[in-house]
Amino acid sequence: MSERHTGLRTRLIDVGVELVTAEGVQALSLREIARRAGVSHGAPRRYFPTHLELLSAIARRGFEELAGRGVAAIGDGTASPREQIATLGRVYLDFALANRGMHELMFRHDLLESNRLGLREASMPIFGLLVDLVGRARPGVDARLVAGALLANLYGIAQLWAWGSLQLTTGADDFAPLLNAALEAHLGSEER
């Protein structure tokens, strides 16, 4: 009973975001979130009928945050499409590796597979932006196909890097070479 008279719904999401970035995705139990929000374990049910819906709401915050960072980094969009894509890739990998718990949550199978939870829609705008940029960077190719392949590549790099396999196998200690390799592969070499 202080100034936390904000709606419990948003407070639960706030607590979840803090918790997942601080302690990882396995710490996101319904009861622990309720505990940290200062309510009983049954309270969240009024706003989120099931645990997965609460997790999805937290994951949506992640997508919004990521999209925000993306458009902020692109700025006024005067750079070349190629450079904007590279910026997006860097922002994405930075985000994924700095917020591993959130990134893992955002791409959890059980959340994404249920269309009811709106995660698909939350990730759409940023993918649409990528498709647009790819179309301008490489006119004449199937932009959605190339953008899909590039997105898959970035996602795979984030995942494999997160658990250290790629460090061991590629010998590098930061992901820039991998990112550049992926960009060159899908978009052509730096100087056309």
Add this chain to the structure above:
Amino acid sequence: MSERHTGLRTRLIDVGVELVTAEGVQALSLREIARRAGVSHGAPRRYFPTHLELLSAIARRGFEELAGRGVAAIGDGTASPREQIATLGRVYLDFALANRGMHELMFRHDLLESNRLGLREASMPIFGLLVDLVGRARPGVDARLVAGALLANLYGIAQLWAWGSLQLTTGADDFAPLLNAALEAHLGSEER
């Protein structure tokens, strides 16, 4: 008490493999595996001190199965490196999409991040094979880097395809175009 006097250790893994392919990764509770193996819930503990170790043993089966299919598909290795890589990619994506539960288990963060469980080693040989083929297909480049990027790409395609996002965004109904796009991107176009 029939002919199941085979060691409980391997029987637990067998049951786990059946269970994960039939009902998915969330069905792999320790107690359910023990139940289906016909033993009490405390029995697995003698062979697998913790639940994660049992899961890792099941996942290792997955890596062995995948590696087996890979070398079987490559055959005597007379095809060009490029074609062998394409074959490996197809085998991998087929496997991942036909055995989603097993694929999800094989790349679970909590399993891979703990080096104690030997999953890293289980996935090494097949990656080494890929590095070798990439080195022969594209002499002069950093084979480990390109192979890492390609592997990340394949993994990303498997993941994103599994939960349907790429169908929606690329409009395709099988993954061959995406696979070809990735191969061309990382290895150069079909006819050099």
Add this chain to the structure above:
DNA sequence: AGGGTGAGTAGACACTGTCTACCCGCCGCC
């Protein structure tokens, strides 16, 4: 004033992973 309702509490239930005490049958050993 008083009924109704939205918001949160508290307890039960089935289930999970881990730990511990027990038990039973088989093996080697003196």
Add this chain to the structure above:
DNA sequence: GGCGGCGGGTAGACAGTGTCTACTCACCCT
């Protein structure tokens, strides 16, 4: 040939989880 030890498995307890349900309680509107 009896016997001790022990590998391999059982059964119960414990804390924790998600879901469901009965309930309380403050507030609002007429």
